[in-house]
Amino acid sequence: MASHLLDIEHLSTYFYTEEGTVKAVDDVSLQVRKGETVCIVGESGCGKSITAMSVMGLIQGPSGKVVSGKIDLEGTDLLKLNRNERRVIRGKEIGMIFQEPMSSLNPVLTIGQQIMEPLIEHLRMSKKEARKRAIELIEQVGISRAEQIANSYPHELSGGMLQRIMIAIAISCEPKLLIADEPTTALDVTIQAQILDILRNFREETGMSILLITHDLGVVAEMADYVIVMYSGKVVEEGEVTELFANPRHPYTQGLLKAKPILNQRQDELYSIPGQVPNPLDLTESCYFHDRCEHCLEICKVQAPELQELGTEQKVACWLYEKEATARV
Numbered sequence: 001m002a003s004h005l006l007d008i009e010h011l012s013t014y015f016y017t018e019e020g021t022v023k024a025v026d027d028v029s030l031q032v033r034k035g036e037t038v039c040i041v042g043e044s045g046c047g048k049s050i051t052a053m054s055v056m057g058l059i060q061g062p063s064g065k066v067v068s069g070k071i072d073l074e075g076t077d078l079l080k081l082n083r084n085e086r087r088v089i090r091g092k093e094i095g096m097i098f099q100e101p102m103s104s105l106n107p108v109l110t111i112g113q114q115i116m117e118p119l120i121e122h123l124r125m126s127k128k129e130a131r132k133r134a135i136e137l138i139e140q141v142g143i144s145r146a147e148q149i150a151n152s153y154p155h156e157l158s159g160g161m162l163q164r165i166m167i168a169i170a171i172s173c174e175p176k177l178l179i180a181d182e183p184t185t186a187l188d189v190t191i192q193a194q195i196l197d198i199l200r201n202f203r204e205e206t207g208m209s210i211l212l213i214t215h216d217l218g219v220v221a222e223m224a225d226y227v228i229v230m231y232s233g234k235v236v237e238e239g240e241v242t243e244l245f246a247n248p249r250h251p252y253t254q255g256l257l258k259a260k261p262i263l264n265q266r267q268d269e270l271y272s273i274p275g276q277v278p279n280p281l282d283l284t285e286s287c288y289f290h291d292r293c294e295h296c297l298e299i300c301k302v303q304a305p306e307l308q309e310l311g312t313e314q315k316v317a318c319w320l321y322e323k324e325a326t327a328r329v
């Protein structure tokens with residue numbers, strides 16, 4: 001079995017607001033193996049982005065804080081590094097692509113300058129070398145007229161092109177891990193497929209790992225080896241993609257899969273999970289999904305279930321499987 005590149009253990013990240021404490025990420029553990037794509041899925045507000053921002057060291061204090069846990073990248077606990085060491089890891093070992101490329105690019109620098117920056121800083125390239133590599137990277141992400149694009153400013157490019165440029169920047173130093181937070185959400189489906197192709201090809205060529213955050217199960221089906229389902233800051237189910245899609249155990253995962261449109265099949269009404277994600281300031285000791293769950297038991301209303309292993313590599317936090325889980329121990 002391939003070894004872990006990223007090992008997150010019991011991570012908790014909170015926001016201390018005037019209204020109370022938001023446990024955005026609450027005791028989350030997850031692993032990403034070398035060369036593997038792990039997808040984190042869940043509805044808006046489940047803690048997917050804050051998990052990624054915690055790995056990147058981008059949680060904004062003083063209100064936001066990683067309160068406990070370990071984020072281990074190939075033996076280095078990132079939470080023990082100082083700001084400068086973290087910045088080096090961020091550009092060189094871990095690349096990140098955000099949902100909105102426009103807000104991550106600098107409007108007054110050319111595309112070429114922005115791709116050159118990490119090459120000069122982290123790989124110590126000369127300006128000339130960095131410029132040459134920047135042009136190659138622009139070509140590598142499928143943009144023609146690379147020279148001309150390098151001299152353009154962000155506002156001159158389309159959303160799909162900007163997202164490709166973000167990928168070029170993120171992969172420029174050949175990171176071991178690429179974190180992509182909803183990288184295709186703002187794009188139309190054709191461009192979305194092209195962007196996913198670029199990521200997949202690059203993964204195959206370099207053997208990097210990808211941590212991909214999405215609410216789109218179509219993207220998960222295309223990209224993931226392993227899936228983590230989050231709900232209200234917690235992992236509620238996880239497993240190999242084929243196993244999880246074939247046999248989803250948690251009622252939340254089942255609902256997400258039911259809500260996914262099926263290709264070539266006309267559905268008169270798309271299913272959506274009834275109710276909403278609970279207010280993070282109003283969480284009790286219950287299973288957070290209980291009031292949206294068709295299978296709610298009495299215990300679900302008073303006690304949250306632990307994440308338990310079920311069979312090969314699937315884990316679920318749900319009282320419905322308690323007997324099955326203990327029987328296997």
Ligand SMILES: Nc1ncnc2c1ncn2[C@@H]1O[C@H](COP(=O)(O)OP(=O)(O)OP(=O)(O)O)[C@@H](O)[C@H]1O
Pocket residue numbers: 015017022023024025042043044045046047048049050051063064215280
């Ligand atoms: N700066 C902040 N201050 C207070 N609460 C925050 C802050 N940032 C995020 N949160 C809260 O943390 C929780 C998790 O947010 P997160 O952005 O990780 O969700 P998400 O699953 O990525 O959703 P989305 O798909 O909408 O980005 C949410 O309840 C959110 O309101």
